[in-house]
Amino acid sequence: MNMQATNVMAPPAPKSLAGMQLPMAMMRDILLKTMFRMNLDLVTEIAKVICLPVPVTQELVDLARTQRLLEATGTLNANNGSEMGYQLTDAGKARALDAVAQSEYFGAMPVPLDVYREQVKRQSIRNIQVTRDQLTAAMGHLILPGELLDHLGPAVGSGRSILMYGPPGNGKSSISNGIRDALGDKIYVPRAIEYSGQVITVYDPIVHSAAEEDLDDPNSLRRTSGRFDTRYVLCERPTVITGGELSLSMLDLVYNPTARTYQAPLQLKATGGIFIVDDLGRQAEPPQALVNRWIVPLEENKDILALQSGEKFEVPFDTLVIFSTNFHPNEIFDKAALRRIFFKIKIDGPEQEDFLKIFAMVARKRKMPLDEASLVHLLKKKYPTIDNIYANYQPIFLIDQIIAICEFEGIPYQMNPDLVDRAWANMFVKEEKIVH
Missing domain, CATH: 1.10.10.10 (Winged helix-like DNA-binding domain superfamily/Winged helix DNA-binding domain)
Structure with missing residues (x-):
């Protein structure tokens, strides 16, 4: 059953106490x-x-x-x-x-886990269809090779896991955010769910951005009440972004001993949305251990959580997981783990032609006039010293450095080979021994 992005069925408001299953x-x-x-x-x-x-x-x-x-x-x-x-x-x-x-x-009354499960199905990330136009529009600010979208599109549309890998500074994080923007519809997030008499809070203003509701007009309130179950908040599809700070304990229920309630872990808060593990390989836990933790959820669309008592229970796992790493996948995963990540997409540095496009675009945005002699100097003298390896972050870095120098020297924005040399010197650190 494929729904178009914005027609998520609302959870119906409870009709009676008996029907609430609490x-x-x-x-x-x-x-x-x-x-x-x-x-x-x-x-x-x-x-x-x-x-x-x-x-x-x-x-x-x-x-x-x-x-x-x-x-x-x-x-x-x-x-x-x-x-x-x-x-x-x-x-x-x-x-x-x-x-x-x-x-x-x-x-707010909690929503029983079984009732919430039904709502997760109604708004599953796997029901979503992302067209080439939506993805292109969301990535509009990035200059990407055409074949990259050929790989990304089906990956996002399937709602399965994605591994993006490649050298640093080429926009893996920006692409992850672009994928999030391409989804563009809204879902219902429960304020809290109930399992076995325990309350687990799910809605989190830091993760979930609530859609603006017209609550000021009392007449409209009467009309909208009863339209959907207000134990849920209508939100953008959530996005959780974690980096080097991610640890396995963040994926467990958090028990608050004072309030005696639980808080949902990050992946449960991300239900119906995207979970981005950025910079995989920089966490304290080895990447293999992190991916092993995701294997059952990714394959079976369910996750296992545990209460303080040790009782384990299943929750829906309906999340597009995007792993992003600067390492080659074979360095950090075994073959079994790699097999379980459905799409593996290499994000490489740009070719010279795309590099120049990005350079020109950034210069235009920053109001920095382009100078042919400086570009020739950059491409013929500077890049050969690093084997002509271009990265997407470099144009912004170099132009911002030149702007900083111009402002310090009190001269209008301009480019010349000497300024390019000064900017370049800040991009790399010379290999040398520091004597202590």
């Missing part, structure tokens, strides 16, 4: 803790905070009343028309304190 006691305790912690007394306010429709929230309030944990305050709130206020009874306060001691979590 333990009743857990829902009741989250209600009591939320009212207790935030001093709320109106069902409409509570509904907004626990992210349930008003009728379902009312059902929960009524349940707590039959258990003598809540009571009606008997006063209709003057500011809110005919809305009845509710407060915790003494038994309710005792229960709330007891519940807080077990887990500090309050606010």
